[in-house]
Amino acid sequence: MTSTWEELGFYGQLASTLVAPKYDLDRVPGPRGQFALGNITAVMRPDYHVQMLEWANEFGGVFKFSLGFQWVVVVSDPRVAVQVLGRGPDSIPRKCIGYKFFDLATNASGAHSFFTTSDEGQWAAVRKAAAAAFSSANVRKAFPIALRHSLTVADSLDPSAPPDPNNPYALLLHEHKHRANDHANGHANGHANGHANGHERQPQQESSAGSSSRGLFGRLFGSRRGKAPSLTDGAAATAAAGGAVTAAADADAAAGPNGAAAPPVPCTCGNCGDSGARAAAKLSPSSDAAAGPASAATTPTAGSGAPDVDADANANAAGGGVVVDIQEHLELSLLHVFMEALFDVRPEDFPGRQVAADMNTVLEEANERLKVPLRKVAMAVAQPRAQAQVRAAQRRLADVYGRLYDEIRARGPQPDSVTDLWACLGRVRNPKTGELLGREALVPEIGALVMAGFDTSSHSVAWVLFALAAHPGAQEAVRRELAARGLAAESGSPKPPREVTLDDLSQLPYLNAVIDETMRMFPVAATASVREVTQPTRVGDYVIPPGVIVWPMLYALHNSRHNWDQPDKFMPERWLATPPPPTPPPAAAAAGRADMAAAPPLPDMQVASTAADVAATAALAEGAEGGKGKGEGGAAASGVAAELPEAPGTPAAAAPGAAPLSPTPSRRSTAPTLQPSPAAAAATLPSLGSTRSGDAAASGGGGDAAGGAGAGKRFMPFSDGMKSCLGQAMGLMEVRTMLAVLLGRYRFALDPAMGGPGAVERSMIMSLTLKIKGGLRLVATPLGGAAGAGGARGGGA
Numbered sequence: 183m184t185s186t187w188e189e190l191g192f193y194g195q196l197a198s199t200l201v202a203p204k205y206d207l208d209r210v211p212g213p214r215g216q217f218a219l220g221n222i223t224a225v226m227r228p229d230y231h232v233q234m235l236e237w238a239n240e241f242g243g244v245f246k247f248s249l250g251f252q253w254v255v256v257v258s259d260p261r262v263a264v265q266v267l268g269r270g271p272d273s274i275p276r277k278c279i280g281y282k283f284f285d286l287a288t289n290a291s292g293a294h295s296f297f298t299t300s301d302e303g304q305w306a307a308v309r310k311a312a313a314a315a316f317s318s319a320n321v322r323k324a325f326p327i328a329l330r331h332s333l334t335v336a337d338s339l340d341p342s343a344p345p346d347p348n349n350p351y352a353l354l355l356h357e358h359k360h361r362a363n364d365h366a367n368g369h370a371n372g373h374a375n376g377h378a379n380g381h382e383r384q385p386q387q388e389s390s391a392g393s394s395s396r397g398l399f400g401r402l403f404g405s406r407r408g409k410a411p412s413l414t415d416g417a418a419a420t421a422a423a424g425g426a427v428t429a430a431a432d433a434d435a436a437a438g439p440n441g442a443a444a445p446p447v448p449c450t451c452g453n454c455g456d457s458g459a460r461a462a463a464k465l466s467p468s469s470d471a472a473a474g475p476a477s478a479a480t481t482p483t484a485g486s487g488a489p490d491v492d493a494d495a496n497a498n499a500a501g502g503g504v505v506v507d508i509q510e511h512l513e514l515s516l517l518h519v520f521m522e523a524l525f526d527v528r529p530e531d532f533p534g535r536q537v538a539a540d541m542n543t544v545l546e547e548a549n550e551r552l553k554v555p556l557r558k559v560a561m562a563v564a565q566p567r568a569q570a571q572v573r574a575a576q577r578r579l580a581d582v583y584g585r586l587y588d589e590i591r592a593r594g595p596q597p598d599s600v601t602d603l604w605a606c607l608g609r610v611r612n613p614k615t616g617e618l619l620g621r622e623a624l625v626p627e628i629g630a631l632v633m634a635g636f637d638t639s640s641h642s643v644a645w646v647l648f649a650l651a652a653h654p655g656a657q658e659a660v661r662r663e664l665a666a667r668g669l670a671a672e673s674g675s676p677k678p679p680r681e682v683t684l685d686d687l688s689q690l691p692y693l694n695a696v697i698d699e700t701m702r703m704f705p706v707a708a709t710a711s712v713r714e715v716t717q718p719t720r721v722g723d724y725v726i727p728p729g730v731i732v733w734p735m736l737y738a739l740h741n742s743r744h745n746w747d748q749p750d751k752f753m754p755e756r757w758l759a760t761p762p763p764p765t766p767p768p769a770a771a772a773a774g775r776a777d778m779a780a781a782p783p784l785p786d787m788q789v790a791s792t793a794a795d796v797a798a799t800a801a802l803a804e805g806a807e808g809g810k811g812k813g814e815g816g817a818a819a820s821g822v823a824a825e826l827p828e829a830p831g832t833p834a835a836a837a838p839g840a841a842p843l844s845p846t847p848s849r850r851s852t853a854p855t856l857q858p859s860p861a862a863a864a865a866t867l868p869s870l871g872s873t874r875s876g877d878a879a880a881s882g883g884g885g886d887a888a889g890g891a892g893a894g895k896r897f898m899p900f901s902d903g904m905k906s907c908l909g910q911a912m913g914l915m916e917v918r919t920m921l922a923v924l925l926g927r928y929r930f931a932l933d934p935a936m937g938g939p940g941a942v943e944r945s946m947i948m949s950l951t952l953k954i955k956g957g958l959r960l961v962a963t964p965l966g967g968a969a970g971a972g973g974a975r976g977g978g979a
């Protein structure tokens with residue numbers, strides 16, 4: 183020892199070794215596993231998020247399970263979740279094993295995007311650059327685009343609207359009916375080729391959805407004017423090379439070299455019966471008069487001999503509605519919104535249907551690979567064709583993203599004042615070299631943003647429509663609220679409702695409560711937010727060793743008994759400061775899921791903004807920019823990466839309104855205490871009126887009720903902390919706009935062919951997002967008679 187200081191240092195080190203935290207993994211409760219396999223077999227079910235919820239209910243807010251030799255600690259204790267997610271960017275990176283399969287959907291070479299990387303420098307560089315694109319000003323700018331597409335979707339569902347061959351969603355509806363017929367008739371045999379070219383792969387018209395001006399993308403590519411290949415051409419070429427028949431390929435073939443929308447192709451399969459005629463009536467002006475409004479839709483399937491699915495559809499259509507796979511409609515329309523608003527690419531210049539379909543193919547496969555070890559190898563041996571199809575889809579997606587990259591570079595460097603996402607991405611630099619990202623590096627980032635930007639919002643809307651179809655009382659309450667603002671068609675009146683404005687979105691508390699409640703029960707990013715501990719870290723009461731996955735599981739957080747009172751009941755009123763007086767559920771609701779309570783109708787709903795404001799998130803995105811050490815999650819983002827963080831507290835310290843943590847039902851919570859959000863006051867955008875927690879100190883039904891760090895956010899559909907959703911404000915605006923437009927024009931019911939709400943829930947799959955396997959078939963019935971739904975453009979704001 184040369185000095186007292188050194189001596190003290192030595193003893194200090196010795197002392198810290200002696201009192202150093204021991205790992206507590208063995209103390210964490212959890213299900214028993216099998217030798218070597220752990221709990222792999224239990225999580226192999228398609229709805230593995232439900233398995234997690236069951237375990238959370240059984241073992242509590244922090245439990246563990248194992249995938250072979252990989253330990254996973256699942257967190258549904260809100261205080262622990264907030265802490266795990268909120269720390270600085272160096273502490274808990276996203277776990278690559280949990281995310282890397284999603285690289286399948288972003289590039290063909292297996293490179294990590296900022297969404298899947300464990301390299302925090304890469305993540306921060308992209309997040310920081312992209313954050314400006316999600317400012318409140320850009321959300322405002324995107325609103326008219328979202329509105330236009332919402333109205334176009336609404337038009338497509340109206341059986342009496344004048345035919346519009348430029349409406350891409352109308353074409354989708356036509357093909358959907360054909361698929362239903364094909365399925366029912368089982369005539370994929372000799373007819374298969376015809377269908378490949380004529381029905382299932384009917385020429386696609388990726389139209390501008392009402393847009394007259396061409397986007398920059400279209401001008402630069404100019405393929406439609408015979409100059410250079412466009413995105414759609416590229417997809418077609420790739421598809422052709424891969425031997426696949428694709429909608430986009432057909433679309434281009436049909437569109438012709440000038441890109442003008444091809445005339446609608448009348449159905450000639452001889453199997454259409456009513457649906458073909460209806461579609462022809464809608465898509466072909468010449469047949470309009472012959473078919474007449476809704477007449478075709480009400481004609482039983484002619485001579486097919488196999489009425490099953492469409493018999494149901496037609497029975498419903500007889501009531502004046504049409505059957506639609508709304509999930510597919512929403513995927514396409516919200517992809518269009520995303521591309522137009524964030525990349526300035528018009529639908530006619532983008533193979534939207536191909537991208538949506540390929541994304542589904544690839545994400546479903548990614549999800550399987552996540553669960554089944556060595557699936558890729560097994561597939562190569564057992565299902566080479568299926569694997570080739572996945573590969574082809576992957577290549578087509580990568581090709582589209584590559585073309586977006588070319589377009590960004592062709593547009594040239596942009597001043598900082600241009601904050602469109604494409605411009606922001608063009609400015610991303612490699613944090614190590616300072617160079618602008620080249621093709622190899624930027625393509626996966628583009629892909630990740632496309633993936634994150636439409637799959638989520640589209641399925642969020644689909645789940646809300648499902649919930650409302652299952653709860654007609656709640657649906658009527660939404661409609662009354664819309665009607666009070668002139669946003670719903672009146673029964674029997676030909677007058678269309680007025681157009682929704684951005685300001686309206688914050689003035690619809692009941693609709694927003696319905697959205698929140700649906701996002702609670704069906705959070706589309708149900709299994710997101712997987713993190714990996716890279717150093718000894720305290721998680722709740724336990725010190726977890728490096729290498730363990732820590733997984734704040736949104737589905738369990740939102741649905742576990744220790745966080746929510748009656749979590750499996752759909753109760754929008756739990757989000758309202760003044761719940762409407764209860765009334766007996768309407769008879770129709772009795773047909774719905776037995777354990778989901780029908781929401782009472784909302785009498786004379788006062789128009790008032792409730793709780794939290796999504797604009798706060800936009801402001802956070804503007805200000806925080808994801809830089810190191812900056813806390814987008816507000817107080818939750820504080821925390822020191824290199825240290826063992828404080829234990830997040832005990833159940834005794836639970837936030838007001840939060841249920842005590844307990845694995846036993848006997849200690850369930852009471853209903854949450856609801857208070858207006860202070861965030862609303864801080865809004866820069868007109869309040870979007872959410873009662874959702876978001877990042878700010880929202881205290882609505884699920885927010886951080888105490889407003890303090892880690893006090894207990896039970897509701898975080900957009901996750902929390904440093905890596906929470908960048909597109910939250912944009913996504914919510916899209917969701918609300920689409921719903922306000924559709925619900926103001928149509929009444930939605932579950933198509934009987936879906937087998938009831940329970941069957942729909944049993945069809946839930948996790949495929950990046952929570953969705954319904956096979957689609958969601960709803961019957962959309964115009965509210966004011968068909969004319970009230972059609973002419974959706976009427977009645978300006």
Ligand code: HEM
Pocket residue numbers: 276296297309520524631634635636638639642706707710711712808899900901902904905906907908909910912913914917
């Ligand atoms: C209702 C719609 C949406 C929901 C529920 C949602 C949900 C989420 C969630 C839970 C995460 C966090 C994942 C994690 O913790 O690892 C996330 C991340 C992200 N979301 Fe969203 N999202 C939605 C819409 C959007 C939209 C429209 C965009 C873009 C236009 C977007 C862009 C992103 C991005 C870029 C990230 C990654 C952030 C980062 O790594 O720093 N999201 N989203």
